Amino acid sequence: MLIKNFDVLNKSPQRKICLELIETALASIQPENVIPKNFTLGGNILTIQNQTIDLNNFERIFLLGFGKGSAGLSKQIENLLGNKITSGLVIDLESQSFSKIEYTQGSHPLPSEQNFAFTQKAMKQFNNLTIKDLVIVVIAGGGSAMLVSPYKISLEKLIETNKLLLKSGANITEMNIVRKHLDIVKGGGLAKLFYPAKIITTISSDVPGNDLSTIASGPTVRDATTKEQAFEVLKKYNIFGEFSQDDFLETPKDEKYFANTTTILMLSNQTALQAMQEKGKELGHNVIILSDRFQDEAKFAGKKLIDQIPENIIILAGGETTVRVTKKGKGGRNQELVLAALEHISENILIASFDTDGWDNTEAAGAIGDSLTVQTAKELNIDPKYFLEENASFSFFEKVEDSIITGHLPSNVSDLMIVIKN
Numbered sequence: 001m002l003i004k005n006f007d008v009l010n011k012s013p014q015r016k017i018c019l020e021l022i023e024t025a026l027a028s029i030q031p032e033n034v035i036p037k038n039f040t041l042g043g044n045i046l047t048i049q050n051q052t053i054d055l056n057n058f059e060r061i062f063l064l065g066f067g068k069g070s071a072g073l074s075k076q077i078e079n080l081l082g083n084k085i086t087s088g089l090v091i092d093l094e095s096q097s098f099s100k101i102e103y104t105q106g107s108h109p110l111p112s113e114q115n116f117a118f119t120q121k122a123m124k125q126f127n128n129l130t131i132k133d134l135v136i137v138v139i140a141g142g143g144s145a146m147l148v149s150p151y152k153i154s155l156e157k158l159i160e161t162n163k164l165l166l167k168s169g170a171n172i173t174e175m176n177i178v179r180k181h182l183d184i185v186k187g188g189g190l191a192k193l194f195y196p197a198k199i200i201t202t203i204s205s206d207v208p209g210n211d212l213s214t215i216a217s218g219p220t221v222r223d224a225t226t227k228e229q230a231f232e233v234l235k236k237y238n239i240f241g242e243f244s245q246d247d248f249l250e251t252p253k254d255e256k257y258f259a260n261t262t263t264i265l266m267l268s269n270q271t272a273l274q275a276m277q278e279k280g281k282e283l284g285h286n287v288i289i290l291s292d293r294f295q296d297e298a299k300f301a302g303k304k305l306i307d308q309i310p311e312n313i314i315i316l317a318g319g320e321t322t323v324r325v326t327k328k329g330k331g332g333r334n335q336e337l338v339l340a341a342l343e344h345i346s347e348n349i350l351i352a353s354f355d356t357d358g359w360d361n362t363e364a365a366g367a368i369g370d371s372l373t374v375q376t377a378k379e380l381n382i383d384p385k386y387f388l389e390e391n392a393s394f395s396f397f398e399k400v401e402d403s404i405i406t407g408h409l410p411s412n413v414s415d416l417m418i419v420i421k422n
Helices: 013-028 031-038 070-084 113-125 155-168 172-180 189-194 227-236 269-282 298-307 333-344 371-379 384-389 393-400
Strands: 039-042 045-048 051-054 060-066 087-092 101-105 133-139 198-204 261-267 287-294 313-319 349-355 366-369 415-421
Touching: 013 269, 013 313, 013 349, 013 415, 031 039, 031 070, 031 261, 039 070, 051 198, 060 070, 070 087, 070 101, 070 133, 070 198, 087 113, 101 113, 155 172, 172 227, 269 287, 269 313, 269 415, 287 298, 298 333, 298 349, 298 415, 333 349, 333 366, 333 371, 333 384, 333 393, 333 415, 366 371, 371 393, 384 393
Parallel strands: 060 087, 060 133, 087 101, 133 198, 198 261, 287 313
Antiparallel strands: 039 045, 045 051, 313 415, 349 366, 349 415
16 A cells, blocks of 8 residues: 555545545556566567667666666566676665665755765766667656756755745746756766667656656757756746846757657556556546646645536546745745645545655645544534635644545655546
8 A cells, every 4th residue: 555544534335435546546657667678688679669679789787777767667677687787876765775776865856065075976987988888777756856066156056046936836847948958967968978878768648748858957858948948937026136148058059969768658657647547437437638738836726616516427637736925934835735726625625646756845745625524623613715815734634634645655746636526
């Protein structure tokens, strides 16, 4: 059971359905289920989805993994390839033991000294590669923070810029436009550093729409954005600060750096959404996937989802909302979405929103909200609107005991939302 407080939350038939859908979604994206569906090895022929790689063509095989969930995926790949791997480096939040790969504990959502040191080590270790080298790059959500090497500005200034972007309400695409042009490994920079080696990148997407150049700031993907666009994003959110044009670099545009790269979308919220839809139908319900790229400000998103649901149906959505942080309360975007939706909930509606890596900026993955939540809040004499104004969604759901608790999970495909009306 991935939901640790399943029994505590299971207070109604609606909740039981919702919890079973959440369990199904989370199970579908765990590394031990993902890699066997995407990787096969027959002799020296490695097949990743529909891509076939003859390992006889390479003298050395390296693995580089970064992001939330990259360690679990990399472990499964190491198990498959065994001694065929020359060496590797992985950085993640959750520790993992390897035979040929070296693990580093990273930080998220902000860059850090340990993330920077890991990146420098990777750049040094995977230097002077040739066309006889194969690099398997395993990218997961949070990769932008974990693979970091500032171009001109200090690491401290880069951390502060990221902090301001996270609080600004900028969406993930906007944030990563800025990150690409302040960092030499992003926006195709890693592909340039590894040139002319063969690069196979497997991506677990946490970005709505699965734009491969945006996920983890696209370190092995040719980037179409410019440093002028990065300037505009900073101006838009009034965090321009003391930047000059010289602080930004242009991302590699030469096609030669990408001619020997292959990028494979291995995992996305579609994986989890389809698993939930199948489970819901198996349980006898009408289940519709509304969107896999749902975006809105968290405090408005719940109402938008509720307004779109007819009677006797379950709607599912995947994506990522934003929060404008104005107070010092503890919470996350999924919890804030559900908290803001409570005033729009009637007796027959349940809404849930959760982060698939189990960590919604707090030790809660997300929350469930329904009429029971509202009733409990009244009995405790606490006002949801007050906690919403204080950006204190975690504290609210901790009090009413409607947080979804899983602990850190080794996979991340952004956020998932469920609305049930019957």
